Amino acid sequence: MTGPIAALRIPTRRNAELLMLLFSVLIVVAAEAAVEATRDGHLSAHLATYAAVPVAIGLVTHLVIRKVAPYADPLLLPIAVLLNGLGLVMIHRLDTGLKQQAAENHESFQAAAPTQVLWTVIGVALFVALIVLIRDHRSLQRYAYTLALVGVIFLLLPAVLPARYSEVNGARIWIRVAGFSIQPGEFAKILLTIFGAAYLVAKRDVLSLAGRRVGFAVRRRFIGFDLPRGRDFGPVLVVWLVCIGVLIRGHDLGTSLLFFGLFIVLLYVTTERVSWVIIGVLLFAVGAYLSYKLFGTVQTRVGVWLHLFDTADPVPKSNTCSPAYVYCNTGYQLRQSLFGLGTGGIFGTGLGGGHPELVPLPATDFIISSFGEETGLFGVVGLLMLYSLFVARGLAAGLAVRDSFGKLLATGLSFLVGLQLFVVVAGVTRLLPETGLTTPFLSYGGSSLLANWVLLALLLRVSDAARRPATTPPPPPQAKATPQPVGVDA
Template sequence: MSTLTPSALRVPTRRNTELVLLVFAVLIVVAAEAAVEAARDGHLSSRLLTYAAVPIGAGVVTHLVIRKLAPYADPLMLPIVVLLNGLGLVMIHRLDLGLKQQAVENGLPYDGAQAPTQVVWTALGVVLFLVLLLVVRDHRVLQRYAYTLALAGVFLLVLPAVLPARFSEVNGARIWIRVAGFSLQPGEFAKVLLTIFGAAYLVEKRDVLALAGKRIAGIDFPRGRDFGPLLAAWVVCIAVLVRGHDLGTSLLFFGLFVVLLYVATERASWVIVGVLLFAGGAYLAYQIFGTVQLRVGVWLHTFSPAYQQSGASYQLQQSLFGLGTGGIFGTGLGAGHPELVPLPATDYIISSFGEEIGLVGVAALLVLYGVLVARGFAAGLAVRDAFGKLLASGLAFLIALQLFVVIAGVTRLLPETGLTTPFLSYGGSSLLGSWAVLALLVRVSDAARRPTTSPPAKDTRDVTSTSVQAAVS
């Protein structure tokens, strides 16, 4: 019987592929910034070097660290994120130029430039990415701290809802912490912590949760005694919705937990029960809270005279007008007026892109997100341990669901929720949380592609040698 030699098990690291893709990503970002400057100023300036240096620095530093700490990681994830982050920075800078011109035309001063701040947040996001790769040498170590991370996640999620409105409320939603001019959205970090807990908990309890109970309409529903985790998640999310008036965050977390249940148990009945529970909670919130009623009313009757006179539907109207103006190919970067949409760099940055790069450009952005999500799911399928499978699947779904909710709100498919677009939107909390998600996906993908004969990563105490057993068998 033949044995496998180390050379036969050799797996290419694909780091050179990643480097080539990073070069292309940087070139696209530089070309986009050049297009903005040519359209706005008629010539290129030194700012091109500044905004080119950001994706170059982020790409080079993270690539070198991945070569050392996660050599078998997926080669597509990092270039996609560098490209998205770079394009988001270009659009934020372009919006700064438009808002400044608008202020000058109205005889007002403008000191609210957001692009320089986003550069700082990008640097901090890269630092967080590197720290996580250095500290978390094996993703399975996180399973040991699941309940501690869950406690921290729930604390961060609930904190804005219990603070006075002047410290937490923005546009009717209490999802912020605002102190001394500094604002933070703790839910962006809570989503990562709760995803880790959900994956660890369901690995532990999946056999019990997979047991069937009563059969209704041809579907095996779970036993009543096993509804505890789902009901607990529902209560937390509805509490956030009730207290914070934040439909987007509650939808995000509850959808995440239901999908993790489905992946762990492979039972569609969990999804059905989850959808029914959330629909009931959302309907109850609609009946009680005026903020939720207003958002649903604006969604259903965007062009109603009542909402137009009050200005409640102005943001969504401008978004739809901008998307319509962009058409198929867009007006060109720097040639439109996306600054006319309120909050164009945060909630409605997709609308800003839609006006200037059109349907084709937005479709290209969605393809990038689709590839990123697909590679996350691929890492989950390929990794050898159950916790890694659920963790990667949950993080990938988190990106997909958040993107869907944002796109649906901008295009009037769903009520606007106030969520940000991962890696594109302005905001420190969103960017830091997104880079943290990337770090964990990179770590899981490295474990998935690492040859079974390779020595384990450092700091893997008390972790089962699943890969070694698989190689022997």
């Protein structure tokens, strides 16, 4: 069969995407209607706003994808629109609760939902720009070191800047300029994923073949693993150390955990060697132990995690908690999160029917608890399934795409989403110590939302390349230079 016919035979699945987007919009509208019916007793003009957002972003992105990435995965975009839309609904719902709380305490209050709508629009604009400009993900390889430099600067900047430009709630991970707060680390993780993928593809052979064996033989069977060569290992270690050092200085445990996981996975996928995983886990254990010993914040978080409901005996006078918890103030947020989740139970209190605003920062780190309280176990598990599907589609693109860089990039980005979700949900449900990360697409916060739309653009681009018929030439890249030869996975 010749090319054009084969190309016709492969469905683009764009209509499936449109149908799924319709479902996403319907779910978001239903959720907002439930919030308004419960909170205000009637539907308001807000409903139109919160329906318009998913309709607009869904339509725009869908039309752009139809044009520039016709073979892209049909589920990734609807899931992102649904999560973004549900996040907006919950942030709006939390606004109503927080507004009431502020009024009772005679404090001023600023609604977060309109800002998040603005960030959503910017995020989608960035998405459109990227997916139009980057016609072939392989072109990113050429800018690997540039992107790495930008990424490291992004990471370094908040740690170097004076605290008043970089510190929010004790974490020095921000850049605050002219009323805007940006968390550059959110973008750094994507930039460094691109770099990591490009670097590892280039060094793949030496990393996986050369090395010394460490271990011993038992009955002619070798027990142990292959140690990589120092000069191959060196750059990885250096980048990793810089990242970790910077992140720990910024008291951003969640992001450092994310980078750890990311580097281990990229190395493992590149080399298919378990030795990298073992080295990575050992490094992580050492890093975790050292940071526990060195930093009070880490000790507090671990203490909160282990002894959340322990009570002090005798009760010190300064303890204002009843019962007198050892971690009175520091454990308050997590306790409230668990109370919210427990009160929600299996089916939840209904959207708008609970009190998620009792958890401090309910819209950012703890938005999952808000969903858990109001939509119950069913709602949160539903969200987990959406994320699992998103990650699975991303990994599937990685499996299907033909070039090694694409495989590493898709796997790295998907893994980032999956691991970030795990760390967040494990933190708010007390499976692990709480680390302070945002929930992808769902949480309030411009940097996080923007970064995730960027991530989506890259994943869609890889998935488009994966399913595009081999005989159809890719759309000409914007850049004049021809693509460099890349490693091809056998």
